[in-house]
Amino acid sequence: MWLFECLRCWYVWEEAYTVRHVADDYGNEVEIWLQAGVPVQPPWSGTCCPDCGVYHVTSFPVGYLARHPELVPAPEPEPLAAAPVAAAAARGVLPPARAPLPGRLLVAMGLPVLGFIGYELYENLIVRAHPH
Known part of the structure; x- marks a missing residue:
């Protein structure tokens, strides 16, 4: 898992990569980066922000998000107005439109x-x- 941050809109996201280490006939090691089984460029080259489309992106070390849980987005809270309306609808009393x-x-x-x-x-x- 690689953690990225857009330097324009500050959007933070993770992408999963699989790395295969392959040796050629001469003993040279080569890394092949895969996403969903498809060969892709390494994460540090040409990553685009999925929110605003800019290529001005930085990456963080592996495990960075686990060490900084405050960066993980919190689940969306339930709207405050929904609870009283739902309770009133359950009693059969609805507020005027x-x-x-x-x-x-x-x-x-x-x-x-x-x-x-x-x-x-x-x-x-x-x-x-x-x-x-």
Whole structure:
């Protein structure tokens, strides 16, 4: 297992490699790096960040993550609002439905904009076109 960190987005991940040591006919040792049985480049050459796609990546020594458990991502916590809603649904009592925020935001911003446009049209088309 090799631990990598992207130096752009700080994403941390592990990749599993298998290394085979092979000797040729002349006694020279060669390492063959495999991922899922497919020959690949060694981890220190050409690794790409799976999060942002940048090749500016660093690697850590083997076993680094085991010695630094604070880097292991924690499981996603359950949302706090889900527990009361689930308990209310189990009792058969549901809270009243609310309008979604984007609709409220559209109304809150749209009404003043419509008022301003209406005033400007009135001012430019009627008042200035027919001066007293």
